[in-house]
Amino acid sequence: MSARLNQSLGRAxxxxxxxxxxxxxxxLALLPLLNLAxxxxxxxxxxxxxxxxxGKWLCFAILALxxxxxxxxxxxxxxxxxxxxxxxxxxxxxxxxxxxxxxxHYKNPLLPDFxxxxxxxxxxxxxxxxxxxxxxxxxxxLIPGLLAFVFGWLAFRSRIxxxxxxxxxxxxxxxxxxxxxxxxxxxxxxxxxxxxxxxxGFNLHTDGTRAGLYWASxxxxxxxxxxxxxxVGSKLGRVxxxxxxxxxxxxxxxxxxTNYKLFAFVLSAMIAGVAGALYVxxxxxxxxxxxxxxxxxxxxxxxAVGGRGSLVGAILGAFAVNGAKSWLTxxxxxxxxxxxGGIFVAVTLFLPRGIxxxxxxxxxxxxxxxxxxxxxxxxxxxxxxAPKEQRP
Amino acid sequence: xNKPSQPVLYLDDVxxxxxxxxxxxxxxxxxxxxxLRTIIGPNGAGKTTMMDVITGKTRPDKGTAFFKGVHDLTxxxxxxxxxxxxxxxxxxxxxxxxxxxxxxxxxxLKADRRAFRxxxxxxxxxxxxxxxxxxxQIGLAERARDLAGSLSHGQRQWLEIxxxxxxxxxxxxxxxxxxxxxxxETEQTAxxxxxxxxxxSVVVVEHDMEFVRALATKVTVLHEGSVxxxxxxxxxxxxxxxxxxxxxx
Numbered sequence: 001m002s003a004r005l006n007q008s009l010g011r012a013x014x015x016x017x018x019x020x021x022x023x024x025x026x027x028l029a030l031l032p033l034l035n036l037a038x039x040x041x042x043x044x045x046x047x048x049x050x051x052x053x054x055g056k057w058l059c060f061a062i063l064a065l066x067x068x069x070x071x072x073x074x075x076x077x078x079x080x081x082x083x084x085x086x087x088x089x090x091x092x093x094x095x096x097x098x099x100x101x102x103x104x105h106y107k108n109p110l111l112p113d114f115x116x117x118x119x120x121x122x123x124x125x126x127x128x129x130x131x132x133x134x135x136x137x138x139x140x141x142l143i144p145g146l147l148a149f150v151f152g153w154l155a156f157r158s159r160i161x162x163x164x165x166x167x168x169x170x171x172x173x174x175x176x177x178x179x180x181x182x183x184x185x186x187x188x189x190x191x192x193x194x195x196x197x198x199x200x201g202f203n204l205h206t207d208g209t210r211a212g213l214y215w216a217s218x219x220x221x222x223x224x225x226x227x228x229x230x231x232v233g234s235k236l237g238r239v240x241x242x243x244x245x246x247x248x249x250x251x252x253x254x255x256x257x258t259n260y261k262l263f264a265f266v267l268s269a270m271i272a273g274v275a276g277a278l279y280v281x282x283x284x285x286x287x288x289x290x291x292x293x294x295x296x297x298x299x300x301x302x303x304a305v306g307g308r309g310s311l312v313g314a315i316l317g318a319f320a321v322n323g324a325k326s327w328l329t330x331x332x333x334x335x336x337x338x339x340x341g342g343i344f345v346a347v348t349l350f351l352p353r354g355i356x357x358x359x360x361x362x363x364x365x366x367x368x369x370x371x372x373x374x375x376x377x378x379x380x381x382x383x384x385x386a387p388k389e390q391r392p
Numbered sequence: 393x394n395k396p397s398q399p400v401l402y403l404d405d406v407x408x409x410x411x412x413x414x415x416x417x418x419x420x421x422x423x424x425x426x427x428l429r430t431i432i433g434p435n436g437a438g439k440t441t442m443m444d445v446i447t448g449k450t451r452p453d454k455g456t457a458f459f460k461g462v463h464d465l466t467x468x469x470x471x472x473x474x475x476x477x478x479x480x481x482x483x484x485x486x487x488x489x490x491x492x493x494x495x496x497x498x499x500x501l502k503a504d505r506r507a508f509r510x511x512x513x514x515x516x517x518x519x520x521x522x523x524x525x526x527x528x529q530i531g532l533a534e535r536a537r538d539l540a541g542s543l544s545h546g547q548r549q550w551l552e553i554x555x556x557x558x559x560x561x562x563x564x565x566x567x568x569x570x571x572x573x574x575x576x577e578t579e580q581t582a583x584x585x586x587x588x589x590x591x592x593s594v595v596v597v598e599h600d601m602e603f604v605r606a607l608a609t610k611v612t613v614l615h616e617g618s619v620x621x622x623x624x625x626x627x628x629x630x631x632x633x634x635x636x637x638x639x640x641x
Contacts, residue, residue, distance in 0.1 A: 234513070235498065235510050236510040236513075238491060238499055242488045245489060246487070246489075248486075249482070249486045250499075251471055251474070252447060252479075253500050253559065254471050254505050254559065255471065257471075259506070259507050263508075263511075
């Protein structure tokens with residue numbers, strides 16, 4: 001009886017939260033007007049950097065949704081989602097580089113500046129097509145999706161789970177970082193891709209384009225949220241959470257666990273790619289540091305803080321941690337990493353359901369009541385999902 | 393090929409060893425359609441390993457296992473075997489704690505198991521009726537909307553049996569269904585399993601002799617990975633070999 005009560009209470013709280021969510025969306029949508037329509041002398045004026053900053057957070061929130069989809073709902077703790085984000089970013093960056101045309105430093109109509117600098121004579125084959133925006137968008141989805149498919153197929157088919165999977169996702173993003181650092185790769189090496197001029201003919205350095213990208217990010221965040229909510233609310237979503245809670249039971253029911261994990265992993269990677277593609281034109285650069293293992297781990301912390309297994313929680317966590325980061329790094333930049341680590345430990349021990357857990361929102365995450373060190377291994381997914389059959 | 397006389401399950405000379413220890417040693421036995429069979433045996437007799445072989449979890453070193461005379465179970469994986477019509481209940485009840493009772497049954501429901509079909513799946517009226525009917529049968533209709541995690545141990549066992557029924561299998565493997573149950577629950581479980589058998593074959597592995605007696609079926613006694621004795625409860629209980637290795641201890 002108590003479970004039923006809790007559930008209806010949770011549902012009431014969620015529907016009670018709906019007006020607030022809508023209010024936040026409206027406020028977020030109106031923010032750029034404070035930059036565009038309000039004179040700089042007004043106290044209500046929002047400076048350019050603030051729009052850029054919140055636009056970035058919107059992209060991070062999309063990445064957080066992607067991670068929550070696989071970690072919170074399927075129990076796959078990917079510590080390499082930054083790689084999919086970065087690949088989406090590079091695909092967009094390649095379009096933006098091609099869009100510079102002959103306005104670069106070396107005035108070469110075809111080759112980006114860094115290739116002229118490296119004395120390259122012709123465009124590498126994999127740069128062809130990226131002058132077309134739609135082709136670039138397709139690649140934003142396809143490249144992270146393909147990598148996730150190949151990686152996931154190998155890992156899930158071999159039934160690699162828990163920390164082992166997490167470690168190889170770290171290795172994946174680390175390997176990609178090293179590869180992209182090399183000049184021979186043809187992606188600008190160390191410096192990455194930068195000095196972008198315009199997107200679809202709109203100058204990237206105007207307030208209007210900045211606001212446009214901000215709105216595109218907000219719209220994509222809402223669309224991604226609705227997509228994820230539909231997926232986790234479907235029967236497939238219930239199979240996914242069942243895989244998280246008792247993988248071998250799902251197998252004995254006749255579901256192909258490999259295929260279901262692959263579906264979620266590939267979808268998640270594509271979402272992460274879209275987030276990266278929206279991020280790059282706003283920050284104006286993409287370089288191999290986006291592949292760094294630490295970046296991926298940080299993104300996982302957003303989800304842990306917000307509330308694993310709750311879509312609203314993932315978004316909230318991305319905003320809360322990045323908000324704290326922006327604020328704290330202006331006061332004590334050298335302390336940030338310690339504070340971030342501290343937040344993660346504190347959330348794991350005392351707030352296993354994250355911020356949303358505080359509001360009693362129904363989270364689909366594993367129910368963990370007592371604060372204990374066991375929570376850490378539970379969150380890391382190291383607890384065997386199903387009881388092992390006893391050997392005679 | 394699939395004549396009605398064909399046994400549902402036919403194990404022949406199945407051997408499985410772990411690091412030299414023979415968990416199954418030339419095990420052979422047959423389950424007929426609609427039969428309810430009880431398997432008993434001391435710890436280490438190979439009961440769980442036998443179920444692992446039948447469900448594709450463990451590959452035997454030697455021997456064959458045929459389902460309905462045509463499917464060689466030693467060459468198929470868990471998903472395929474489950475979809476052929478073999479359902480398995482684990483020793484410890486394994487249900488989805490974060491799903492409600494009816495959601496647990498919905499997931500077990502016989503339906504297209506492919507990911508994209510499942511994404512767009514809707515529960516029809518007929519399927520809802522089936523879920524309701526099974527909830528009645530396992531006595532959990534009152535708890536339909538409660539999370540499985542809130543059920544008692546015995547109720548979880550029944551829910552898992554219910555999930556097997558939703559799969560509509562031809563063969564049910566039930567591993568120690570009454571472990572940790574009260575006497576009353578044990579009686580109800582025996583009645584439930586007897587009710588299920590007939591339309592399908594049921595293989596029950598159990599320690600509890602009271603329960604085995606209540607089922608009143610043909611009993612197979614395993615010992616050190618092979619069949620020691622087979623017959624009625626009274627027959628095996630009076631078999632001197634059985635008394636020596638199992639009941640006599």
